[in-house]
Amino acid sequence: MAILSADQRELFLPLVEGIHESPPFGAFMRNLVARTYARRAFMILTLANAGPAQQPSVIHVAAPRAAHEPPLDFRRLDALRLHPYGALRPERVYALDEMLDYDRPAQLAHQRAALDEMGIRYGRWLRVSAGGVADAWLLLVREREDFSAAAVATLAGIAPHLAAALRTLVALIDQRLQATMAQRALARLGIGQLAFDGLGRVMAADPVAESVLAFTPEPGPRPGRRLQLLPETTRALDAACAELAEAEPGAIRLLRLDERTGRGLLLRKADLDLSEPAATPAVIGTLRLQRRESAAAGAAVLAAEHGLSPREAALAQAISAGQGIIEAGEALGLTSETARNYSKRIYAKTATSGQADLVRLVLAGLTPLA
Known part of the structure; x- marks a missing residue:
């Protein structure tokens, strides 16, 4: 399938950006419904390491003409015992007729009656597998006429791109899990952390630091933030960051942020092992609150x-x-x-x-x- 500029703008770019949405891929699904002239659709996302009781993520989308209709009931569809989802060959587009049970006439009649009741006369299923770490199932339905060959080709064409986006999403979820666990453990100890560049600008701050410190936008065209401090404290912070940026590994400085509260910031030359490419901080600042467990x-x-x-x-x-x-x-x-x-x-x-x-x-x- 030839890749058109509209495909890149409406489908592939939303797939990349969609990993940061919550739930993911909402814009992609809306554009896919518009491109294929579907009436309603959903995507079911399951993670391989999710617990048995964890519900899958479901993204429902409807065309403007079907905005008043209820979303597709994926649980009812599952209860119809259509072609088992897990047995669908990844990246192959299935027509609705291929999902029906023609071997049992009574079951077939039940399936068709339920589908008609849900306003589903034509549909296309697509399963996408992300290397065993996640799966996605897409269903797009129409009511009056079947999907065109171009619509089916569009579905088939986006399958490998969706698989790549899923793998990226799972990697991002794993990183978020690791970061959240570390932040929660530090928060229980009352520890907050900030990353500074060599000029004293804040590159990142964890939730504890964000909650107790004040920040101000970096003046000038370059994006960034600084700690909102007294002028002499700001100068001391900038000087310490510049010094530590050139210091030997393990070098530390203590900066008193507030004489009234006695709150201090331990500054350490950054020694983070980050994968490239990365914006590496020069200094890590750590503060400690008086916090104990219950x-x-x-x-x-x-x-x-x-x-x-x-x-x-x-x-x-x-x-x-x-x-x-x-x-x-x-x-x-x-x-x-x-x-x-x-x-x-x-x-x-x-x-x-x-x-x-x-x-x-x-x-x-x-x-x-x-």
Whole structure:
């Protein structure tokens, strides 16, 4: 099939851009419906590593003339036991007649009656497989006349491009999952991070940093942002970034952001191993908020990690949060003597030599991530 400029503009480019949409490929599906003169359509997306209970993503599209009609009921279609989706040969376009059960007349009559009731007289199915990591099923339907040969050729022609877009989408989903897991873990610890270039401009900031710091657009034609700071602090940040950009690996600087709150930013020469091409930051800035896990969650982790009783775990968690043994015991309804006895059992079970050693153990373990 010859690739026309309209194909690139209306189908191929929306496939590339569609991986960033939520749900993906909405513009592509709308354009595909318009190009093939379909009345209604849907795309079902399934990921190979999705859990059994996770529902597939379904993108419904209707032509303007069918905007008042309900979307295609893919669950009802599935219940009709048409040609099994998984058995469709990838990248081959199937006509609706090929999906019907001609071997069983009663089932065939039931299928046709249900399809007529849903306003489906003509249809084209297409399955696209992305190397075993994802699958997409497209159904385009018409009511009054069948699809033209040009429409079927358009469907067949976009199949390999959709497969490539699916593979890219799955890779992006994997990267998003990794980034989200890392960000959530850091957020539980109250850690925020920023990436700076050698001039002190902010290249990226995680959600914690975004929530507690103020930003201002970079003046001039070049896009970017800067931290909104006092002039002398801005100059100190710019100087530190310029210095660290030329420093040896492992070099660090501490920048005081706010004397009133005492909030500081630890600046480290960036040592990220990024795949090319990449805009590599010169400096990574890290800030830390005073944030701890909930008492109940922390106690549950301590009990599981070290075999503590619920009361012992609650006392150990309170001690790690800065309370004294007697104070923490009173909050738990323990007498001073009982609290001391509990603490001795805690030290024995955790193999710690005292209160300071216990705090070190708790803060270095899994409890702060609860």
